[in-house]
Amino acid sequence: MKRALLALALLSVPSALPAAGEEALIGRWNTQKQGGVVEIHRCGQALCGRVVDGAPLRANPDQRDTRNPDKALRGRRVMGLRVLHGFTGGPREWKGGPLYDPETGDGAKSGTLTLVDASTLKVKGCLMAFLCRTQTWTRVR
Template sequence: MRSGMLKYISIAVVLCVALVSVANAEPQGLLGLWRTQEENGVVEMFRCGEAVCGRVIDAASLRENPDQRDVHNGDEALRERRVKGLVILQDFTGGPRKWTGGPLYDPKTGDGAKSGSLTLKDGNTLKVKGCLVAFLCRTQVWRRIE
């Protein structure tokens, strides 16, 4: 009887450790560097508190002008911000395949979206969707950089 009970306790401990590992690893599939659909850009997805955010690391225009500013921003007070390092995706939560959050921002155009979703199609393909309202959305497909 005792060995049977120990067996169940051992299985329970292993399952608990596995569940904690999965819970802690959920965003790992999303974290890292992603090549954007436009401008051969690079966005780094990183943890920001309990959520995931994304910042600009590189783009064709930044290679030409590393000191590029956020000149297309609709808010004049923000036009002096440097594009390199600019957080363009904020507060995404969920997983392991789909995260929702926002806002999202495109420094190339100055366009923003209040909400959006990030969907891992596979380990190397990320669908990035930003929406002004439920039916007015823009989507890009990004590829993981190894």
């Protein structure tokens, strides 16, 4: 019962969700894997995201993008690597792409960022309309 009342109280607080628009996404987000953190920021008229932390990076800050399918890109550093690019829209859903996962070397030409609540973001990358993968990210406090 206390949890239900707390949840109801949080829903009634206007500041529970950051300002509408791109401001709601800007900041640092914990990814699902290896303690990763992606910082979403403005890049021109859109939003982009770059790697700013992760367990492998704490062990080796000079880690390289060795799983990239493009051999010419395997020498770039993972720290600071852009993994989201060109997302526009809002206030709850942004579309754009490409997206990239340096842990696996997988990329997606397009994707969707869906703000579930102030601290939960669904990140969906699609190779084709029916071939997609989704992760749930949580806001860094």
